[in-house]
Amino acid sequence: MYVAVKGGEKAIKNAHTLFAAKRRGNENVPGLRLDQITEQLSFAVDRVMGEGSLYDPELAAMAIRQAQGDLIEAIFLIRAYRTTLPRFGYAEPIETGKMAIERRISATFKDLPGGQVLGPTFDYSHRLINFDFDPEAAPESPPSSDEDIDLNAEVPRVSDILGKSGMIEPDHQFDEGHETGDLTRTPIDFPTDRDVRLQNLARGDEGFLLALGYSTQRGYARSHPFAGEIRFGEVELEFFAEELGFAVPIGTMEVTECQMINQFKGSAKAPPAFTRGYGLVFGQAERKAMSMALVDRSLRWKELGEEFSAPAQDQEFVLSHSDNIQATGFVEHLKLPHYVDFQAELDLIRTMRKEFDAQQNKDGDDDAPKMEAAQ
Amino acid sequence: MTMSQQTIAQGFTDLTHQSQQSFKAIMDAMAQPGKIYDAPHKLSDAGALNPVAAMVALTLCDAETLIYLDDTLNTTETRQFLAFHTGAATTSDPQKAQFAFLSSAEALEGDHKFNMGKHEYPDQSTTVIVAVNDLVNQAGATLSGPGIETSRAFASSSLNQKFWQQAEANNAEYPLGIDHIFVTETQLAALPRSTKINLDPAQGE
Amino acid sequence: MSLDQLTNEAPAYNFAYLDEQTKRMIRRAILKGIAVPGYQVPFAAREMPMPYGWGTGGVQVTASVLGESDILKVIDQGADDTTNAVSIRNFFAKTANVELTTHTSEATVIQTRHRIPEEELQEHQTLVYQVPIPEPLRFLEPRETETRKMHALSEYGLIHVKLYEDIATHGHIATTYAYPVMVEGRYVMDPSPTPKFDNPKMHKSKALQLFGAGREKRIYALPPHTDVVSLDFEDHPFTIQEWPDTQCAMCGAEGVYFDEVILDDAGNNMFVCSDSDYCETRQSEGHLGPLNADYKERMQ
Numbered sequence: 001m002y003v004a005v006k007g008g009e010k011a012i013k014n015a016h017t018l019f020a021a022k023r024r025g026n027e028n029v030p031g032l033r034l035d036q037i038t039e040q041l042s043f044a045v046d047r048v049m050g051e052g053s054l055y056d057p058e059l060a061a062m063a064i065r066q067a068q069g070d071l072i073e074a075i076f077l078i079r080a081y082r083t084t085l086p087r088f089g090y091a092e093p094i095e096t097g098k099m100a101i102e103r104r105i106s107a108t109f110k111d112l113p114g115g116q117v118l119g120p121t122f123d124y125s126h127r128l129i130n131f132d133f134d135p136e137a138a139p140e141s142p143p144s145s146d147e148d149i150d151l152n153a154e155v156p157r158v159s160d161i162l163g164k165s166g167m168i169e170p171d172h173q174f175d176e177g178h179e180t181g182d183l184t185r186t187p188i189d190f191p192t193d194r195d196v197r198l199q200n201l202a203r204g205d206e207g208f209l210l211a212l213g214y215s216t217q218r219g220y221a222r223s224h225p226f227a228g229e230i231r232f233g234e235v236e237l238e239f240f241a242e243e244l245g246f247a248v249p250i251g252t253m254e255v256t257e258c259q260m261i262n263q264f265k266g267s268a269k270a271p272p273a274f275t276r277g278y279g280l281v282f283g284q285a286e287r288k289a290m291s292m293a294l295v296d297r298s299l300r301w302k303e304l305g306e307e308f309s310a311p312a313q314d315q316e317f318v319l320s321h322s323d324n325i326q327a328t329g330f331v332e333h334l335k336l337p338h339y340v341d342f343q344a345e346l347d348l349i350r351t352m353r354k355e356f357d358a359q360q361n362k363d364g365d366d367d368a369p370k371m372e373a374a375q
Numbered sequence: 376m377t378m379s380q381q382t383i384a385q386g387f388t389d390l391t392h393q394s395q396q397s398f399k400a401i402m403d404a405m406a407q408p409g410k411i412y413d414a415p416h417k418l419s420d421a422g423a424l425n426p427v428a429a430m431v432a433l434t435l436c437d438a439e440t441l442i443y444l445d446d447t448l449n450t451t452e453t454r455q456f457l458a459f460h461t462g463a464a465t466t467s468d469p470q471k472a473q474f475a476f477l478s479s480a481e482a483l484e485g486d487h488k489f490n491m492g493k494h495e496y497p498d499q500s501t502t503v504i505v506a507v508n509d510l511v512n513q514a515g516a517t518l519s520g521p522g523i524e525t526s527r528a529f530a531s532s533s534l535n536q537k538f539w540q541q542a543e544a545n546n547a548e549y550p551l552g553i554d555h556i557f558v559t560e561t562q563l564a565a566l567p568r569s570t571k572i573n574l575d576p577a578q579g580e
Numbered sequence: 581m582s583l584d585q586l587t588n589e590a591p592a593y594n595f596a597y598l599d600e601q602t603k604r605m606i607r608r609a610i611l612k613g614i615a616v617p618g619y620q621v622p623f624a625a626r627e628m629p630m631p632y633g634w635g636t637g638g639v640q641v642t643a644s645v646l647g648e649s650d651i652l653k654v655i656d657q658g659a660d661d662t663t664n665a666v667s668i669r670n671f672f673a674k675t676a677n678v679e680l681t682t683h684t685s686e687a688t689v690i691q692t693r694h695r696i697p698e699e700e701l702q703e704h705q706t707l708v709y710q711v712p713i714p715e716p717l718r719f720l721e722p723r724e725t726e727t728r729k730m731h732a733l734s735e736y737g738l739i740h741v742k743l744y745e746d747i748a749t750h751g752h753i754a755t756t757y758a759y760p761v762m763v764e765g766r767y768v769m770d771p772s773p774t775p776k777f778d779n780p781k782m783h784k785s786k787a788l789q790l791f792g793a794g795r796e797k798r799i800y801a802l803p804p805h806t807d808v809v810s811l812d813f814e815d816h817p818f819t820i821q822e823w824p825d826t827q828c829a830m831c832g833a834e835g836v837y838f839d840e841v842i843l844d845d846a847g848n849n850m851f852v853c854s855d856s857d858y859c860e861t862r863q864s865e866g867h868l869g870p871l872n873a874d875y876k877e878r879m880q
Contacts, residue, residue: 008666076631083627084599185439187622187797190725316723326795329632333712336634336664339839340657340694340854344756344775346840347821352750391595395647398607402645405614406788406803435611437604473608494732498612498621521617521764522803524784550766554615567615569764569803 023068037061040135046254046283047071051324052078053184053203055253055282072205076325083184090180092238092247096257096280097157099233103284106158107227108261114155119232120284158229159259159276168261168274190316197299197319198292202281204322206288212312213294220310221298225277228261232284256281258289262297267305275304382452384420386433386460397434401556404565409518409529411510411564422453425506427558428476429456432504436474438462443472443489443501445482475503480538483553487544491551500568504556507533510564516542517573518566526573529564531557536574543572596643596676602626606644606799610790613801618763619731620714620798628794635668635693636794638710642672642691645706645790651679653687658695658837658854665693684857694757696778698836698858701787703804709772711793714800716760716770736768739811747816756821762809769800769808777821777837782808828853829871831862 024031038045038061048060052075060078067073103119106112162168172194181196188196201209216223234254238247258279266272277297279289298312311317321327387393396415404412414427421429436442436457442465444453449465453476457463466472469489475482482488483503492500508531515530516539534557545552545568552568594600609623628636646652652672656665660682668691669680681687684697693710701707713719717727720738730736739760746754753759759776763769771779772791782789782802789802802808812818827834829841829850836858838851850871853859868875 008661008663012663012666012670079627080629084593086599184626185624187624189622190723316725320724325627326632329634329636330712330795331633332631333633336693337657337662338694340775340837341757341773343838343840343854344777344821348754348756351752352754355751390600392648394600394604395595395645398603399645399647402607402610402614402788405611406801435604435608437601439601439605440608495728496622497616497619498609500612502611521806522614524805550616550619554611569615569617 023066032065034058034061034065037064043284044069044071044074046281046285047206047288048074048078050282050285050288051075051203051205052082053282054078054082072324072328076328079325089239091250092240094235094237094253094255096231096235096255097160098154099231099235099255099257101155101231102233102254104155104229104231104233105227106229108158108229112158112161114153121286155231157231157259159261162228162261162274166273169264169270169276172276188319190319191302192315192319194296194300197315198278198280198296200319200322201279201292201295204292205324205327206285206291208322208324208327209291209295210287212298212318213291215310216294216298216312221301221306221308221313223260223277223294223297224263225260225294225297226262227290228259228276230256230258230286230289232256232286254283256283256285256289258286258293260290260293260297264304269303269305275300383455383459384418386418387416394434397430400563401431401434401565404556404563405522405554405567407522408520408566408570409512409523409527409564411512411562414558414561414563417561422456423448423450423478424453424456424476425558425560427561427563428504428506431556431558431563432457432463432474432476433460435502436461436463438464440473441466441471443467443469443475445475445477445479447478448476469501472501475501477503477505480505480507480534483541483555484537485541487548487553489553491545491548491553494551497550497552500551500553502554502556504558505533507531507557507559509533510557510559510562518570519573520571521569522567523570529566539572539574542566543574546570546572593675595648596646596672597629598626598640598643602640603644606640609799610641610644610801613790613799614788614803616767617802617806618761618767618769618800620793620800622797623799625794625797630667630671632795633712634664635691635710637792637796637799638691638693638708638794639668639671639792640794641790641792641799642689642708643676645708646672646676646678646689648678650688651681651686652676653681653684653690653857654692655690655695655697655856656693657839658697659856661856682857683861684855694773694775695837695854696774696781698853698855700781701785703786705787707785707787707789709774709789709791711770711772711791711798712795713758714770714791714793714796714798716758716768731767734766736762739768740813743811744813747813752816753812753818759818760811762811763802764807768811771808775821775837776810776818779808779810779818780820784808823851826851827869828859828862829869831859831867831872832869833859833862833867 038057044064045057045060048063048071049055063074063077067077101117103121104114104117106116159168163170183196183199234252236249237251237253239250240247260277262275262277264273264275277293279292281289295312295318299315299318301308301313393416400412400415404410414430416430417426418429419426424432440463442457442463444465454465469475475489489501489503492498510531512528513530514528517526518529519526549568554568555566557564606623609621612621625637625640628639630636654665654669656662672678673680684699688704689706689708691708715727717730717739720742721727743753757775758770758773759779761769761771761779771782784805786804788804791800810818823838826838830852833853837854839854841850841852843849868878
């Protein structure tokens with residue numbers, strides 16, 4: 001059943017057809033395959049999975065292709081799909097201490113158990129465009145290690161190492177009976193606890209968190225951070241099966257974890273010790289994980305008895321504006337027709353102009369400059 | 376399938392549309408306090424719940440809500456019916472319940488037993504579903520307020536003076552308060568906290 | 581719910597898109613909104629397949645109340661053929677397959693952005709508003725923690741001060757749309773960005789009015805016959821927009837809300853009804869405005 005209406009209907013249909021043609025571009029150029037995206041644009045895929053908060057590389061690739069590389073648009077596609085999926089339950093917490101490490105660096109200790117593993121990274125590369133880059137050429141095969149490496153060895157987290165000596169605050173503990181929040185099922189009620197804050201940051205826009213994290217470094221609520229550890233690799237995912245009575249592995253996923261260590265001189269509420277900021281993101285996303293950790297730490301000002309002075313500490317401000325799907329929707333809604341409100345404002349401005357002119361005329365010495373005269 | 380599950384009565388046969396129709400009746404009832412609606416669906420053999428109370432439960436309750444049942448309704452059959460069709464857990468703490476199913480209005484007499492909500496969050500209150508024998512738009516209480524053009528006469532032989540006093544006290548706490556849904560075997564009507572209650576219209580004349 | 585139920589349902593998307601669990605959650609919020617008129621009920625708004633700010637709140641509310649036998653009308657800026665109204669109507673055509681209409685009087689559910697139809701709504705009708713910022717105090721106090729307290733304490737001095745400052749500076753209240761209202765003497769409410777011209781239509785409306793703000797995750801409601809009073813002062817009573825000596829160029833209507841249409845770059849303009857159904861109905865009844873093609877014919 002459908003009722004035909006004027007103009008708008010046809011315009012929308014035509015616009016979408018035009019857009020589909022533009023998406024494809026020159027048809028002589030081969031169309032993008034999903035595996036090309038998952039294999040060769042992995043950072044884009046990881047960002048879409050992280051901020052889309054759905055771990056599925058192929059789906060993320062599909063979204064990136066459909067969105068013509070507009071990552072926020074791709075994240076939007078993923079979010080809108082994610083919300084339709086039934087929930088079977090919550091996975092067990094992942095154990096990043098048992099991660100199959102691909103990369104692990106610490107800026108705080110020259111050497112440490114598990115070692116520094118530089119792994120695959122942009123770091124220390126010179127940002128020179130490679131004009132001779134041949135996309136078909138096989139890359140040089142990575143060197144194999146001379147040393148015997150025990151791949152199954154657990155690599156303890158730097159925070160755990162420091163924790164043994166009591167130099168760093170312990171892992172965050174919630175009160176007994178605290179149920180982990182989920183902002184996709186319950187709207188945030190300010191002020192909110194760290195679990196919901198971290199969920200919000202993990203889904204938050206990389207650029208927004210980057211800017212906020214950066215602002216803390218420049219003195220807006222400075223938190224004296226050290227990159228205690230950044231690790232990236234594969235972790236196992238487990239699900240507690242009621243009928244079996246124990247957790248079963250259901251797959252693996254790649255994550256990036258960042259533990260910032262922040263100097264803390266102590267306050268009335270807490271003794272001097274190193275404190276933590278935490279970041280955890282799907283895939284390899286170090287910039288995001290580090291930014292997240294900086295912002296997480298600055299949001300903890302109240303709990304640690306610090307002074308409030310900057311935007312990055314303001315949880316209502318940060319958490320209400322971190323979601324790029326909400327932000328892009330509301331910013332872009334300004335494209336929608338606003339004829340009615342504009343008419344109302346036009347009417348008001350006309351009235352006020354009339355009143356202003358009348359007032360000017362009343363005050364009206366001849367030497368008072370009139371607007372028209374001045375022009 | 377266990378023996379007990381076999382005895383659980385059927386819920387909605389068309390979940391999507393029947394729950395929409397049921398919701399529409401409940402919404403209209405809440406929006407027009409005291410107006411009596413025929414229930415679009417009646418679910419029989421729902422433990423000790425009457426068929427319309429069962430319709431309300433399946434329309435509004437799920438794993439995200441906690442249900443309170445009074446002693447008469449709190450039977451194994453009722454709990455099984457609710458657990459199977461809604462996934463909602465029951466609680467014995469009336470303050471924690473989002474929905475309370477009552478076999479009579481007696482449980483409401485006296486002090487505010489159920490959750491009235493908070494001033495910041497008046498929505499965090501209990502909705503009570505009360506089984507009654509009948510619903511009539513005749514002399515009894517005279518209702519006025521949002522949803523009522525001028526006033527509406529409303530009564531039930533199951534609602535005594537004590538109940539109405541409680542309901543007045545409930546309205547006096549507005550915007551805090553509980554919202555009532557009255558259910559007979561076939562009909563429903565609602566009395567939200569916003570409704571003003573005049574108990575003795577004769578006196579005013 | 582059994583696994584079979586979760587996986588064996590045939591259609592790709594549920595009736596009206598939302599899953600039943602989400603609808604239940606929204607329906608519970610709607611009931612609370614009706615029980616406490618004007619109070620903003622938090623709800624766990626879902627991500628929708630259209631952007632936040634483009635009507636996701638209204639769409640979720642409509643999807644939760646809509647039934648098979650409903651007749652749906654969608655308007656934006658008063659008109660059925662505005663692009664976003666078309667898009668939302670298409671969404672429900674695709675996902676709910678309900679009967680659609682452009683006629684206000686035929687509709688049982690009307691979703692709107694920025695306008696209330698000119699024709700008086702009736703008791704069997706539900707008007708669903710799309711709301712961008714549900715908090716009437718937001719532009720005076722950006723913090724939710726603060727505005728929530730103000731509503732709890734019914735402490736509305738701030739908004740009166742703001743309106744009075746307008747009067748002091750400009751001689752009158754400089755708010756022309758989203759003009760705040762007091763509901764049943766208890767809650768100050770944002771009527772959504774409708775022009776203040778429409779505010780009086782909310783007062784004691786026969787229709788149920790539901791408001792959905794998806795991005796801000798709030799639902800609120802006005803049951804029929806609810807007191808809705810625009811804030812004002814004794815010496816500066818509330819007034820609505822007026823277009824003296826103006827009639828609709830197409831249907832000749834007066835005293836309605838107008839769209840201004842620019843005709844050329846020499847400053848010529850015309851005014852037409854913002855409510856497209858109202859205008860078309862009048863034309864079909866033989867009312868013609870001066871720029872209507874049929875008007876000239878009739879004059880000859």
